[in-house]
Amino acid sequence: MQFGIFTVGDVTVDPTTGRAPSEHERIKAMLAIALKAEEVGLDVFATGEHHNPPFVPSSPTTMLGYIAARTENLILSTSTTLITTNDPVKIAEDFAMLQHIADGRVDVMMGRGNTGPVYPWFGKDIRDGIDLAVxxxxxxxxxxxxxxxxxxxxxxxxxxxxxxxxxxxxxVAPFVWHGSIRSPEIAEQAAYYGDGFFHNNIFWPTSHTKQMVNLYRQRYAHYGHGTPEQAIVGLGGQVFMRKNSQDAVREFRPYFDNAPVYGHGPSLEEFTSQTPLTVGSPQEVIERTLSFREYVGDYQRQLFLMDHAGLPLKTVLEQLDLLGEEVVPVLRKEFANLKPANVPDAPTHAARVAAKSAATPSAESSAKSAAPEGSSK
Known part of the structure; x- marks a missing residue:
């Protein structure tokens, strides 16, 4: 099981101070957050791709290349690479280059994006979204x-x-996750190729997440890649923690209430009851995260969103300390104890290279198998 964080790179006003960071400050904060993720023992850092304000990560491979040079263990990923509006040739080149820079610590998450104006900016039509992705x-x-x-x-x-x-x-190409919130066609695409499926388990109720993951698992088996239980699944999540749950709720409430994505809508209490958002103590985050397995089955990657809605960098780094010290060690142990033997581990470059080598006969063994019966060297 891999644990990590993903960022959407929003530049948002801190509602408690009325100040928004500059783009430069936000980019530098994202870099600091990635380095902190490695420091506290997380497995993955993933960044989104956006080309519209108030977001800054328009060039994920530039950011990930820098992080690759500053880390040794962290898997570097996107939480969205826009397969619809990016040229596939450029994606192929950029991520292969990043593989070499990071010694294989790279994978990629394909997505269509949910911002309509992006399509014409890159000469595309949003009505072709699914066809472009395919x-x-x-x-x-x-x-x-x-x-x-x-x-x-x-x-x-x-x-x-x-x-x-x-x-x-x-x-060996980077491992590919296909990320989707609502599109069954993307789950189908992931299943067809035997790739991973990442459901951004943030805004939707349990019933929807279960339906999407089950569709992917069944189609994965349909295409002959393994049993439904062997399909490669990742989930998003969203947490805010303090040692005392009441302190967490009190501190996070103004950020929730004013967040561009979900502010001015359902209350914090309504949202946490209807979605996977968890605001409380580390133990509450542990219990809530373990419960995801009850409706999606055993899965391979869990990423948390922690740096959004105007939260200051100092607060995010404190959250990462809690995640790395008190939450992830328990989750690693519990998920490992629960995982059946037939469920694969999370994909890594080294494991995939080894699998390819095992599946490819060596030149010597091929020569032996091809030699006429009774012949000898």
Whole structure:
């Protein structure tokens, strides 16, 4: 089980001070948060991709390349790479390059994005969103899996005997998660390729999350990748903690009430009862997170959103200390004890390279199997 954090990179006014950080301050804060994630022993740092205010992470690979140089163990990921509006050739090149820089500590989460104006900014039509996601990802897979690609599609110019460079590290492309909140077509796409499915388990009730994950699991098995229980699932989550739950609620309430995403809507109490948002003590976060398994089954990755809604950097770093010291060690132990033997571990580059080597006969064994009966060296 991998544990980590993801950021959407919003620049939001702190409702307790009336001040918003500058873009520079917010970017530097995201870098500090990533380094803190490694310090406290988390497994993953993921950043979103946005091209509209009030968000700043428009170039995820630039940010992740910097973090790669400053860390040793952290898996670097996106929490959205816009497969609809990015050129698949550029995605293939950028993430293969990042693989080499980070010695394989890289994966990527594909998503369509939920901001309509982004599409025309990049010469696309939002009405083609699903078709773009399907065609672009099919091309991306070929660019990573094949050394020379000749291709023709609907949404970009053809390719003739094209080689994407650099090639993926060790001949193994970054592991891909397909992230979706509401689109069954994306769950289907993840299942078809045998990739991971990440449900951003923040805004929706349990029944919706269960339905989406179960669809992915059943279709994963349908396409012959394994049993439903062996499908690779990740979940988002959202927490705010203090040692005392009443202190957590009191401190977080003004941020919740004024947050651009969910402020001025349901109350904090209503939202925490209807969604996975957990505001309380570390023990309450542990219990709530363990309960996710009851409706999605055993899963491989849990990411938490902790730096949104104008929370100051000092507060976020305190949250990460609590997460790394009091929450994740317990969750690691409990999830490991509950996981059946037939459920795979979370994917890593090293494990996937080893699996590829095991599945590819060596030249010597191939020669032996091809030699005529009775022959000898």
């Amino acid at each position: 065609e672009n990802y099919a091309l991306l897979r070929r660019l990573w899996d094949e050394d020379v690609v000749t291709w023709k599609g609907k949404f970009r110019t053809p390719l003739q005997s094209f080689t994407s460079t650099p090639r993926p590290l060790d001949g």
